[in-house]
Amino acid sequence: MDLRLTADEARFRDELCTWLDRAEVPDGLRDFGSTPTADDVEPARLWQRQLADAGWAALSWPAPHGRGASPAEQAIFAEEMARRNLPRQLSFVTIELAGPILLRHGRPEQVDTMVAPMVRGETIWCQLFSEPSAGSDLASLRTVAAPDGDGWLVNGQKIWTSGAHYADCGLLLARTDPSLQRHRGLSCFALPMDRPGIEVRPIRQLDGEDKFNEVYLTDVRVTSEDLLGATGDGWKVGLSVLGSERRMLGSVAIGLKNELWRLREQLEGSGRDDALFRDRWVAVYTRVELLRWTWFRFLSEAGAGGSDIDSRTSVLKLVSSELQQEVGRLARDAHRGAWALDPQHQGWRQSFLGSHGATIAGGTSEIQRNILGERVLGLPR
Template sequence: MAPDFRDEVRQWLAEHLTGEFAPLAGSGGPGREHEHLELRARWERVLGEAGWIGLGWPAPYGRGASIAEQVVFHEEYARAGGPGRLSHIGEHLLAPTLIAHGTDEQRRRFLPPIARAEELWCQGYSEPEAGSDLANVQTRAVLDGGRWRITGQKVWTSLAHVADWCFVLARTDPSAPKKAGLSYLLVPMDQPGVQVRPIVQLTGTAEFNEVFFDDAVTDAGLVVGAPGDGWRVATGTLAFERGVATLGQQMAFAQELDAIVAQARDRGALDDPLVADLIVDAWAGLQGLRHHALRTLSAAEPDPAGASVAKLLWAGWHQRLGELAMTVGGAAATVIEAAPYELTDAQRLFLFTRADTIYGGADEIQRNIIADRLLGRVQR
């Protein structure tokens, strides 16, 4: 990594996260995805113009940045208060999947608009009866001439209300065993057969959605991998989900912890041995998250259970951080003071983190994966 790369990133952010984009600082994080949607979409396009989207994609698709450079970018982005990313799902989930499993035609069609932030994506995996048990997907797709016709329901679909496209895991061969009958389809959202319904969360916001497909269509060529090979492609996407961007997530975690420490200092709560012990434990846990992520990302060989270990570590840690925020705030932290009855950052953190151990792969499922892939103790 060039020694001035961190300075380059830091200077660019300082110069651009200002003026019309100044209100974006610190916005759009978990539980706050509703903030400044139009302005954040313009910000994404500025990032794309500067080549910061697709930073780690190999040439000719991206800049081919090293792991160290990608870590630096995500760290500096979080340190500068960069807003929650609307293009995250396209950049970090779909694009690596297309690079690994897509056709040349699919890569030419979809990677440039993702890199320019001209097309936003969402992920069509979970269903009412197929969350952690993803192989139980019931959404159906039938090949009809030159198009797939898709019928079914997806749930907990992040950013579906702003997405232009969705990569959908659908059952294309009902007679095949669970994992063998699935296909990975690229589906346009702006069509009569797609309906999006926001799901209101504990925080009062709605970044998750239900998505209904009622004879929605997509071109026959927009299947990634072969028809029936969707399970392999979909699990490949999940592996990319917990990549280098987690270092930026951890920087955001550190900022949340810093805010809690500052509040504890202002309230005199640091004099309470219990609170002081909890803060030290949170700090130590955050260092563990970082070292695990760096070890996994820099490993010469893939770690078959590393991503699941990472999810277990950060979900539980972040949930405890939300509890710590309420402990530091005391009884007053349970009260919303006055109209318009907006949640405080601590209240939003506590409420949103209740779901951390469920979304993105429930803790129980992650333990099964670890047992299966690392310890070999799951009975088949």
């Protein structure tokens, strides 16, 4: 990978910065990470609309739905947004997971009706995969879609569903053929969240935010119109979702790099940026930079035809989530007692508490280590 910007990439950065300098940032908009809280949704919707109108939305999607940006352009976009504390999109699940899955597995009429509203921030999607006894071992999921006339009736419970409390549509994995074992009997549906029989119960998190939910499905009717891919293709569709998720998680490094610089600036001259702090800062910063370049490398390989579900992308998920916690710990220790009480440090407090979920969401660190050990290093199971 050539790390210098080409003339086209430099033009892309200039064009983006010029637009960002003139853009009217909606009141209350902040970089909320991958999932907005209920309070973030309205400013982020306005922002998504502006991005779409100016051609900066769904950057990685192929034209005409997105911009077809190169890996380097995606990285530039992520850096410029993080530098300004702005979100890259209204919802990570919608733009990075559901959209690409629809483009890859959806029927033409699904693409025609569902994709444009995603890009413009008119619809938000959620991911209805995990269940109380099926997280790491997703293939053991029990939500059943039982045949009913020309469709199915869905019954079951999902959990940890980010954004379900305001989502318009969900990517649902359910068992359409209980006679088949594990991943073989699954299908994926694009489920409108206002269908009768769906009950969403928010879960209050450690950091006080309300980003995820339990979702109960009772006799929810779906038809072949709602299927994504063919009946029984659920595992294939699900794996492409998980692969995209891991691949994009490397972009976390870009936000962390900015957080580290912000922390250093805040502490400068406070007497708390002693040798011990600087030593830790440099150690974390070095790992964040390594993660950033590794992400760029995977992006550029994916752009050159690499697969989304390359097992090596697990290293991005593993390292980015552990680094989020390290940055949080560093900020907590550096601010000492003030961190816990001072409202000025609420952002740090929240990102530290929130970072505990990072090593679980999208596949736990233990599972990533298993994947890397078995599929990349070839170690025995």
